[in-house]
Amino acid sequence: MYTFSSKLKTFSFALMIIGLLGVGYGFLTTPSSVEDVKVILQDSHDSHEEVATQNHAENVDTHANDAHAEHVYHLLKNKPWSALYVALFFFFMLALGALAFYAIQHAAQAGWSVVLFRVMEGITAYLPVGGILLFVFFVLSSLHFNHLFVWMDPEVVANDELIQNKSGYLNVPFFLLRAAIYIGGWIFYRQHARKLTLAQDSATDNSNYTKLFKRSAAFLVFFLVTESMMSWDWIMSLDPHWFSTLFGWYVFSSMIVSAITTIALVSIYLKSQGYLEFVNNSHMHDLAKFMFGFSVFWTYLWFSQFMLIWYANIPEEVTYFVSRFNDYKIPFLGMVVLNFVFPLLVLMNSDFKRVNWFIVCTGIIILIGHYIDIYVMIMPATVGDQWFIGISEISSVLLILGIFIYVVFSALTKAPLLAKGSPFLKESEHFHY
Amino acid sequence: MTNKVIQAMYNDDDVLMHAVKEVRAANHHIAEIYTPFPVHGLDKAMGLKETRIAITSFLYGCVGFSFAIWMMNYMMIEQWPQDIGGKPSFSFFLNVPAFVPVIFEMTVFFAAHLMVITFYMRSKLWPFKEAENPDPRTTDDMFVMEVSVDGNEDELVAFLEKTGTVEIKVTEKH
Numbered sequence: 001m002y003t004f005s006s007k008l009k010t011f012s013f014a015l016m017i018i019g020l021l022g023v024g025y026g027f028l029t030t031p032s033s034v035e036d037v038k039v040i041l042q043d044s045h046d047s048h049e050e051v052a053t054q055n056h057a058e059n060v061d062t063h064a065n066d067a068h069a070e071h072v073y074h075l076l077k078n079k080p081w082s083a084l085y086v087a088l089f090f091f092f093m094l095a096l097g098a099l100a101f102y103a104i105q106h107a108a109q110a111g112w113s114v115v116l117f118r119v120m121e122g123i124t125a126y127l128p129v130g131g132i133l134l135f136v137f138f139v140l141s142s143l144h145f146n147h148l149f150v151w152m153d154p155e156v157v158a159n160d161e162l163i164q165n166k167s168g169y170l171n172v173p174f175f176l177l178r179a180a181i182y183i184g185g186w187i188f189y190r191q192h193a194r195k196l197t198l199a200q201d202s203a204t205d206n207s208n209y210t211k212l213f214k215r216s217a218a219f220l221v222f223f224l225v226t227e228s229m230m231s232w233d234w235i236m237s238l239d240p241h242w243f244s245t246l247f248g249w250y251v252f253s254s255m256i257v258s259a260i261t262t263i264a265l266v267s268i269y270l271k272s273q274g275y276l277e278f279v280n281n282s283h284m285h286d287l288a289k290f291m292f293g294f295s296v297f298w299t300y301l302w303f304s305q306f307m308l309i310w311y312a313n314i315p316e317e318v319t320y321f322v323s324r325f326n327d328y329k330i331p332f333l334g335m336v337v338l339n340f341v342f343p344l345l346v347l348m349n350s351d352f353k354r355v356n357w358f359i360v361c362t363g364i365i366i367l368i369g370h371y372i373d374i375y376v377m378i379m380p381a382t383v384g385d386q387w388f389i390g391i392s393e394i395s396s397v398l399l400i401l402g403i404f405i406y407v408v409f410s411a412l413t414k415a416p417l418l419a420k421g422s423p424f425l426k427e428s429e430h431f432h433y
Numbered sequence: 434m435t436n437k438v439i440q441a442m443y444n445d446d447d448v449l450m451h452a453v454k455e456v457r458a459a460n461h462h463i464a465e466i467y468t469p470f471p472v473h474g475l476d477k478a479m480g481l482k483e484t485r486i487a488i489t490s491f492l493y494g495c496v497g498f499s500f501a502i503w504m505m506n507y508m509m510i511e512q513w514p515q516d517i518g519g520k521p522s523f524s525f526f527l528n529v530p531a532f533v534p535v536i537f538e539m540t541v542f543f544a545a546h547l548m549v550i551t552f553y554m555r556s557k558l559w560p561f562k563e564a565e566n567p568d569p570r571t572t573d574d575m576f577v578m579e580v581s582v583d584g585n586e587d588e589l590v591a592f593l594e595k596t597g598t599v600e601i602k603v604t605e606k607h
Binding site: 303306307310311312350 | 520
């Protein structure tokens with residue numbers, strides 16, 4: 001049995017407290033009125049003018065200036081909310097991706113991964129917590145505490161024919177109902193699977209195992225449909241005019257590579273603490289192969305989505321990439337280095353995939369890269385050109401990371417770390433490459 | 434004398450694996466093993482050096498990558514620039530998204546084909562090459578281990594007989 005070390009527990013609480021303070025600071029320091037924004041804009045304008053010519057400011061129409069200030073005010077108001085949303089979604093996605101990977105292992109009746117099942121179950125324990133947090137966030141959005149989802153604003157819809165045409169799908173009650181179905185369905189499978197594997201540990205036959213195999217296959221069908229729809233609802237609808245047909249896959253690729261990386265990192269941590277003695281370097285090798293493979297898969301989808309839109313050059317589609325190239329060039333292109341070039345070059349060598357510190361370094365880079373990926377999916381629609389990674393963003397990550405660590409490692413203490421009832425246990429223990 | 438080899442036949446891969454370990458523990462030199470199918474872990478048991486074909490594959494991929502960049506630049510930018518879909522081909526950089534699939538395919542093509550050719554050359558395989566396996570049964574159900582003779586031949590035969598072999602032949606290797 002694993003015991004949650006007090007050091008790690010203190011660390012997770014420290015993260016939560018620092019994160020909470022930072023998030024609070026982020027909310028409190030947003031400009032409280034359009035007038036404040038005008039002062040900020042004037043300040044930054046003045047500092048620019050030290051080098052620029054004088055007559056620029058005189059040419060600016062005061063009316064346009066007011067409209068601009070109001071626009072910036074709304075964007076800055078959204079910023080701490082968006083930062084929180086990116087962090088909430090990112091950590092929820094780690095748990096959800098781990099659940100999908102877990103279901104794939106059961107449905108495929110994989111032998112090698114049995115020794116990692118309890119680690120995956122620990123990570124998916126965050127699913128109920130993260131799901132409820134996200135749902136609360138959506139309820140707050142629908143009550144207009146923030147304006148991330150512009151289609152929730154009746155005033156915007158009234159002046160926008162494209163959103164009106166989509167309002168049969170994009171309306172608040174249906175949106176919340178769908179979110180409840182997705183989150184509820186995922187949590188239901190997670191708890192059910194957990195119960196079955198725990199029952200299998202002390203069972204005399206394989207009936208729980210067979211049941212789990214069938215339920216996992218059914219879950220995967222449910223998951224692939226709901227995951228796609230979730231990506232439209234929760235991310236793509238932030239840009240309600242824009243659409244991409246492979247968006248569900250794109251979000252999934254980001255999800256699965258981050259989740260497998262998390263599984264590898266948690267396993268390496270537990271091993272370093274003297275647990276998981278049955279996990280050998282061939283298991284790590286396989287996880288690293290998945291990290292490598294899905295990093296390439298993510299790049300494939302990232303590029304496919306871009307290239308088709310770039311080549312077709314249809315105005316309503318290219319705006320999505322125009323805003324990213326104009327305002328988000330460094331994160332948008334920089335993440336390709338973090339998510340593709342780095343894992344490609346570091347994890348290509350077979351021997352490196354069995355060296356734990358290589359996996360840890362690459363894993364951290366991959367997680368940062370995919371955080372930026374989610375960031376670039378969400379931020380352009382909500383804060384536009386007013387983005388920067390500051391206190392709000394970092395403390396949101398720390399806050400949710402603290403909760404994530406606390407929930408995951410508490411869940412790991414609740415059951416033995418070896419799923420000893422699985423009929424494939426021997427195969428997994430003797431797994432070698 | 435130096436070319437003399439003993440061919441020990443086995444009819445099971447597990448027995449063969451055990452025999453390989455015993456022969457190596459007794460410091461005899463295994464010249465070659467012929468099997469009807471790839472035996473998992475045999476290369477490690479024989480102590481063969483790790484293959485370097487992965488490195489060649491990486492290098493061939495780099496060649497393909499560079500060649501494709503040069504080729505697309507030559508074809509689409511320098512030699513015959515065309516305005517496709519309102520995207521005039523004045524610079525390589527602005528058109529590179531359209532070239533990425535070609536560059537990717539050429540990288541894979543070079544890496545895969547040159548790696549296979551390298552493998553054939555290193556294994557001395559070419560069309561109309563005469564088969565090297567000493568006994569046609571190695572393509573069916575028999576595993577043959579060739580141990581080179583250095584020192585006492587009878588002692589080695591006696592040693593190999595104890596490793597579970599079903600048949601032993603002493604021949605000249607040419």
